[in-house]
Amino acid sequence: MKDSGEEINLLIYWSVxxxxxxxxxxxxxxxFVCSVVxxxxxxxxxxxxxxxxxPEANNDSMRTAASMMxxxxxxxxxxxAGSLGLGAASPATVWIGILKSDSVRDPIIDKFHLKKKFGxxxxxxxRRILSEMVTIEKSKEDIVSITVEDREPVxxxxxxxxxxxxxxxxxQNRSMxxxxxxxxxxxxxxxxxxxxxxxxxxxxxxFQKENGAVKLDEQSKAIVxxxxxxxxxxxxxxxxxxxxxxxxxxxxxxxxLLKTEVKELKSKLRELEEGRRGSRRNxxxxxxxxxxxxxxxxxxxxxxxxxxxxxxELLSRQYEMARIQxxxxxxxVQVLDAAKVPERKAKPRRAMIVAVxxxxxxxxxxxxxxxxxxxxxxxxxxxxxxGHAV
Numbered sequence: 001m002k003d004s005g006e007e008i009n010l011l012i013y014w015s016v017x018x019x020x021x022x023x024x025x026x027x028x029x030x031x032f033v034c035s036v037v038x039x040x041x042x043x044x045x046x047x048x049x050x051x052x053x054x055p056e057a058n059n060d061s062m063r064t065a066a067s068m069m070x071x072x073x074x075x076x077x078x079x080x081a082g083s084l085g086l087g088a089a090s091p092a093t094v095w096i097g098i099l100k101s102d103s104v105r106d107p108i109i110d111k112f113h114l115k116k117k118f119g120x121x122x123x124x125x126x127r128r129i130l131s132e133m134v135t136i137e138k139s140k141e142d143i144v145s146i147t148v149e150d151r152e153p154v155x156x157x158x159x160x161x162x163x164x165x166x167x168x169x170x171x172q173n174r175s176m177x178x179x180x181x182x183x184x185x186x187x188x189x190x191x192x193x194x195x196x197x198x199x200x201x202x203x204x205x206x207f208q209k210e211n212g213a214v215k216l217d218e219q220s221k222a223i224v225x226x227x228x229x230x231x232x233x234x235x236x237x238x239x240x241x242x243x244x245x246x247x248x249x250x251x252x253x254x255x256x257l258l259k260t261e262v263k264e265l266k267s268k269l270r271e272l273e274e275g276r277r278g279s280r281r282n283x284x285x286x287x288x289x290x291x292x293x294x295x296x297x298x299x300x301x302x303x304x305x306x307x308x309x310x311x312x313e314l315l316s317r318q319y320e321m322a323r324i325q326x327x328x329x330x331x332x333v334q335v336l337d338a339a340k341v342p343e344r345k346a347k348p349r350r351a352m353i354v355a356v357x358x359x360x361x362x363x364x365x366x367x368x369x370x371x372x373x374x375x376x377x378x379x380x381x382x383x384x385x386x387g388h389a390v
Contacts (some may be wrong), residue, residue, distance in 0.1 A: 019373070020372060023372070024368075025365075028365055031364075035356075035358065044345040045149050047147050048147070048150075048340065051337040052095070052333060052336055053334040054141060091142075108130070114129070133149050135147040147160065148339070157341045182318070183322035186239070189239055197308035204301045207298065208298075223272065225302070228303040229306055230269050231303075233265055237258060
């Protein structure tokens with residue numbers, strides 16, 4: 001009995017569809033024609049994709065770039081990198097953050113005249129439209145892909161490759177900070193030290209010419225030279241610390257180590273200048289209480305020259321190391337697959353549009369047929385009750 005009831009219901013449903021077949025056919029045909037026309041009228045769009053090699057986690061340039069970006073643009077990168085280390089985020093994540101930044105998008109907007117192309121006047125509108133055109137993804141293997149969608153296939157490829165160029169520019173500017181900035185800073189201080197050393201040596205020459213040969217006893221000479229050497233080392237370490245603070249956080253291990261060294265050098269210098277048994281006079285420990293003024297002036301010149309000599313030697317080493325570091329900075333962004341001009345359109349997918357629209361119209365037409373049949377049955381039932389009442 002149950003199967004008979006189900007068969008009756010199915011026959012009723014089928015009879016409704018047969019009775020409304022013209023309506024269903026009309027709706028489906030109309031939807032099919034509209035979807036075909038719409039798919040043909042939609043503008044063609046092309047996708048161009050460029051793939052980047054996974055950035056090396058042990059690359060010094062990449063580590064520096066990550067540390068700089070995390071310190072200067074934490075909001076942009078979501079706190080991606082730690083100081084001198086990558087922290088919780090991988091270099092690929094840092095790249096994605098850079099690619100989505102205004103530092104990359106704005107030059108592309110200017111290069112391709114996108115405000116004019118989009119018909120907007122505000123840079124914010126151009127950024128929004130550009131973001132809708134670009135898809136940036138990262139695979140499990142940390143391969144970063146940049147896909148640009150545009151009506152012109154050539155422009156799509158050019159724009160995708162332009163993203164790589166701008167990314168490389170930003171990464172290089174960041175990654176060269178440690179080497180290049182250190183080299184420039186030390187180079188300036190080295191030049192100043194060289195000039196000062198030359199002036200002091202000239203002063204010493206004039207002093208000896210005016211006052212004749214001046215000698216210090218062995219103890220005074222040793223202490224004067226020791227103070228000069230120590231003070232030169234101290235100044236060199238302070239310069240190195242100042243340079244490190246320009247691109248690293250105060251809590252960076254390297255910065256902490258330099259702070260400790262500076263503190264120890266200051267303590268040793270204070271101990272040497274003040275002495276344990278002697279007295280302090282004009283910043284130089286004099287083992288004898290009665291040193292002639294001429295000898296004292298001579299000692300000061302010797303000390304200052306020793307300071308500049310030590311400083312010059314240490315800065316020269318730092319300068320060479322900075323030059324080597326700068327020379328090691330190579331382009332960190334390596335292209336796996338460059339964007340090529342696409343030959344086939346990516347959108348619109350006409351077959352899918354027609355298939356989905358037609359399928360949806362079938363469901364809508366069936367629902368409409370049952371609804372109309374329900375309304376007709378309801379009207380018939382009302383008429384029957386009214387006639388019976390009469």
